[in-house]
Amino acid sequence: MLLEMPRHTEIFGSVKVHELQRVLKLDSGGFENPRAKDISSEELKGVLKRSAIVVPVKNENLNLLDGVLRAIPFDCSIIVVSNSERVSQDTYKMERELVTNTHDLTQQEILIIHQKDPGLGSAFHEVGYEEILEKEKLDGKEAGEEAGEEAGEEAGEETGKEKKEWLVRDGKSEGMIIGMLLAKSLGKDFIGFADADNFVPGAVREYVMDFAAGFCMSESPFSMVRLHWRYKPKVVEDKLYFKKWGRVSETTNKYLNLLISTCTGFETGVVITGNAGEHALTTRLADLMCYSTGYTIEPYHFVFLFDKFGPREAEESAEKVGAEKAGAEKAGAEKAGTEKGGTEKASSEAANAGIEIFQIETLNPHLHEEKGEAHINEMLTGSLRMVYNCRLCNDYVKSKVLAELEGLEALQEDWEARSRWKGKPSHIMPPVGRIDVGKFMKVLKSSSESLLRCKQGATKCEVVERGRGEKKNETSSFYRP
Ligand code: GDP
Ligand code: CO
Helix, strand or coil: CEEECCCCEEEECCEEEECCEEEEECCCCCCCCCCEEECCHHHHHHHHHCEEEEEEECCCCHHHHHHHHHHCCCCCEEEEEECCCCCCCCHHHHHHHHHHHHHHHHCCCEEEEECCCHHHHHHHHHCCCHHHECHHHHHHHHHHHHHHHHHHHHHHHHHHHHHCCCCECCCHHHHHHHHHHHHHHCCCCEEEECCCCECCHHHHHHHHHHHHHHHHHCCCCCEEEEEECCCEEEEECCEEEEECCCHHHHHHHHHHHHHHHHHHCCCCCCCCCCCCCCEEEEHHHHHHCCEECHHHHHHHHHHHHHHHHCCHHHHHHCHHHHHHHHHHHHHHHHHCCHHHHHHHHHHHHHHHHCEEEEEEECCCCCCECCCCHHHHHHHHHHHHHHHHCCCCCCHHHHHHHHHHHHCCHHHHCCHHHHHHHCCCCCCEECCHHHCCHHHHHHHHHHHCCCCEEECCCCCCEEEECCCCCCEEEECCCCCCC
8 A cells, every 4th residue: 555654743742643644556566755655465464454343333224234344354353333223123133144144255254243232231330331331221220239230140141130221322432332342352453443334335445454554654552543535425416526524524623723733832734534433543542542422432532632641731731620521531440440550551651652643535535324414413513512621622712612613503592402512521431441351251242142253264153142151153044245
């Protein structure tokens, strides 16, 4: 692969944000070139083998999911995390059949799980990662919790009813966290994300190669690759218009850049991937980050990194304001006792090594299912809210963000939404590094009813049967790609 060198790197505390790099060619000739980085296919393959690609999916067209599964390079493991309908129409069953068929034909490693699997909720509960669970259920259960838990350990199956109480919340971000844990259970070093609603399989393949290229360039074990679409084509008066910027990303980037500019005193436009849904990170970085809920996960990556690894002086002056904002991680880590030490140690290692963010402009355009105005507004207000609540956000940036908000039609009428908006983001989930993955998988394997693992090279998939911990083979002919 041949990529442009980044022209400039913004150093913001321990965070290094590389300026946009274009993909010059999807392959390369192996020639020396001071202006471009040549990455051989062997190098890329080496990274792909250590990567898992998580595909979050919620009621997407199966033909699109099919294209995505077939486009992801063979050397990666695929992890599908579904929050699709199971009641009126069992979409999850169809997705699962698609997975087994794809695996039967390709022998690529693919895992699939359902987000609302009660066994999955129990596994998170057992390892103490309650921040991902539905709140109402938690509140309702607190009283009888202790007794239930103890009995549960001895009685196994019979506590099924109580364990049903633990369910993972809805949300793309929550699905992504599930995917990260499964990737860790496979021992992967790199975790990437690809949406299931992509119309062009060839583009998905490129995204994964771009991730790998980013990791090949990285000098730090704590790095992240974020993609910027070359174009996001739209149909305008029955013609394809190759649009460059979306409204949400333009606004998010503007304010993330303003955060950096006001801190350093030098104006910058370095951030152009604030809302990059397609991104990847090293497992070591994934382990120590906090995650925001739903669609705000991507802009929050920056906010978290600025807060935690941004310039020291700014951090100290913002200490008073932000003391309680570090809340989620602190509370979680304290609960985890010694694990706090682990995360803290990793964080100081990261601060020393530096955190690298690569922003790569894809060669392929991004064509995906359009989800409507409400979705766009939700993403926009969510992203602004993240910036507003950043520890480094001074009064000037706050006033600018508020002014932006004033102009938003969606919030013109809805005063209640406006007042709620300024509050602290509600669900910031602590680092997954503190989760004991072995324990998590043990509980998951013994209580999950939706987890399916199709290993590389095997001709049949392993179904983990609930309660029995034994496996049977599954093949299906329902949906043939
Ligand atoms: P956009 O592309 O950023 O506008 O957002 P999409 O609505 O396309 O969502 C991105 C991906 O996340 C798609 O593949 C969705 O199917 C998937 N997704 C959305 N909500 C959920 C959810 O609650 N859980 C999971 N697992 N996936 C979700
Ligand atoms: Co989409």
